[in-house]
Amino acid sequence: MTRYLTIIIISLFSLTTYGQTKMRSIDELINDKDPGWILVKEWIDSAKNKVEILPVDTNKAKDALYKTQVTTKSPMGSIVYMTGGLLVDNGWIRILGSGSDKLSRSLPEWNRGKTFEDYGQPIPYLLIADDAIGGIFILNGGGLGSDLGKVYYLAPDNLEYEPLDLTYTEFLNFCFNKNLDQFYKGYRWTNWKSEVAKLKGDQVFNFFPYLWTEQGKDNNKVSKKEVPIEESYKLTLEFRKKLALDAEK
Numbered sequence: 339m340t341r342y343l344t345i346i347i348i349s350l351f352s353l354t355t356y357g358q359t360k361m362r363s364i365d366e367l368i369n370d371k372d373p374g375w376i377l378v379k380e381w382i383d384s385a386k387n388k389v390e391i392l393p394v395d396t397n398k399a400k401d402a403l404y405k406t407q408v409t410t411k412s413p414m415g416s417i418v419y420m421t422g423g424l425l426v427d428n429g430w431i432r433i434l435g436s437g438s439d440k441l442s443r444s445l446p447e448w449n450r451g452k453t454f455e456d457y458g459q460p461i462p463y464l465l466i467a468d469d470a471i472g473g474i475f476i477l478n479g480g481g482l483g484s485d486l487g488k489v490y491y492l493a494p495d496n497l498e499y500e501p502l503d504l505t506y507t508e509f510l511n512f513c514f515n516k517n518l519d520q521f522y523k524g525y526r527w528t529n530w531k532s533e534v535a536k537l538k539g540d541q542v543f544n545f546f547p548y549l550w551t552e553q554g555k556d557n558n559k560v561s562k563k564e565v566p567i568e569e570s571y572k573l574t575l576e577f578r579k580k581l582a583l584d585a586e587k
Contacts, residue, residue, distance in 0.1 A: 360458075361404070361407055361457065361458050362407060363404075364400050364403060364404045366409075367403050367404065367407070367408070367409045367410065367415065368403070368409070368410050368419070369409050369410045369411040372411050373410050373411065373416060374410060374411050374412050374413050374415060374416035375410065375416035375417075375419075375420045377413070377416075378413050378416050378417060378420075378510070381510060381511065381514055382424075382514065385514035385515060386514065386515045387426055387427045387513065387514055387515065387516070387518060388426070388427055388428060389424055389425070389426050389513075389514060390424065390425040390426075390429070391421050391424060392421055392422035392423045392424065392425065392435065392438035392439075392440055392441055393421075393422050393438055393439075394419075394420060394421050394422050394435070394436055394438070395422070395436070395437075395438075398422075398436045398437055398444065399418065399419045399420070399435075399436040400419075401436075401444075402418050402419075402435070402436035402437065402444040402445060402446055402447070403415060403418050403419045403436070405444075405446035405447075405457045406418050406445055406446045407457075407458075412506075413506060413507050413510060414445075414466070414506055417433065417434075417435050418434075418435050418436050418444070418445050419436065420435075421435040421436065421438075422435050422436055422437055422438025422439075422440070422441060423435035423436070423437065423438055423440075423441040423443075423539065424513075425440065425441065425539065426513045426514070426518075427513075427518050428531045428534050428535050429470065429534050429535060429537060429539065430469055430470050430518065430522075430530075430534050431467055431468075431469050431470075431475075431513050431518075432467060432468055432469070432539050433466065433467040433510070433513065434448055434465070434466060434467060438539075440538070440539045441539030441540065442539065442540055443539070443540055443567075445464075445466065448465055449461075449464055449465050452465060452571070453465060453481075461479045462479050462480060462481025462482070463476050463477060463478050463479050463480075463481045463482050463490075464476065464477040464479060466489070466506065466509070467509075467513070468542070468567060469522075469542070470530075470534045470537055470542055470543055471494050471522075471525055471542060471543055471545070471549070472494040472542040472543070472544065472549075472567070472570040472571075472574065473491055473492060473493055473494050474491070474492040474571065474574075475489055475490070475491055475492075475509065476489065476490045476491070476492060476499070477489055477490075477506055478490055482499055482501075483501065485501065485503070487505055487506070488501060488502070488503060488504060488505060489502045489504045489505070489506065489508075489509045490502060492574065494545075494548075494549045494550065494574065495525070495549040495550055495554075495555075496550050497550050497574060497577055497578050497581065497583055498583065524555075524557060525549070525557065527557060537564060538564075540566060540567055540568075541564045541565065541566060541567060542564075542565060542567045542570045543562045543563070543564060543565075544562065544563055544564075544565040544569075544570055544573075545560045545561070545562050546560060546561050546562075547559075547560060548577075550577070
């Protein structure tokens with residue numbers, strides 16, 4: 339399985355090196371003999387954290403899988419093809435699939451115009467998940483560092499691309515079983531579960547003062563409101579430019 343996942347990662351990001359390539363057909367991407375969903379479902383069933391599997395629309399799933407160009411033998415391909423996405427820990431983390439009512443963004447649609455301009459073009463990195471406070475989980479395709487296939491976290495509290503040293507599969511295990519209270523220590527408030535449960539999958543909480551400012555470090559002194567994640571993501575990139583953080587990437 340590990341060897342196969344390595345091939346998947348190289349296949350997914352080979353566009354970065356070789357430019358636009360011929361896209362594989364949906365029949366080539368669907369693997370009925372050895373589907374990765376069997377493993378992913380076992381991981382979900384035994385997860386320590388609450389994981390909600392969002393319902394899938396078959397036509398949307400096929401379209402998203404084709405545009406993602408990853409086979410269903412891989413965990414990523416199986417999540418795209420078998421789910422509308424995954425909501426972890428009452429919706430605090432949203433893992434992108436093929437889109438659903440609670441999480442309308444599909445993995446390829448969310449990345450188009452951000453990490454690549456059109457399907458089949460180079461992919462320096464891939465936005466694979468995000469959280470309720472505006473953090474973005476990103477799979478590195480070579481655009482963030484030499485650790486190809488590893489996950490980074492674009493953190494809202496410092497605007498840095500933080501390497502997590504996790505593959506996509508290890509990232510799933512992190513979401514399913516990690517002590518997320520510890521990972522997000524200082525950024526969860528008393529009523530966060532009930533408030534996040536009401537938050538749409540395409541929204542995040544925007545804090546003021548911003549979490550990356552000195553004043554924003556005190557959770558008791560910040561105000562928050564729901565904003566579209568598109569707005570939050572663009573604002574994060576804008577602040578990175580203003581603070582000259584892109585030169586470090």
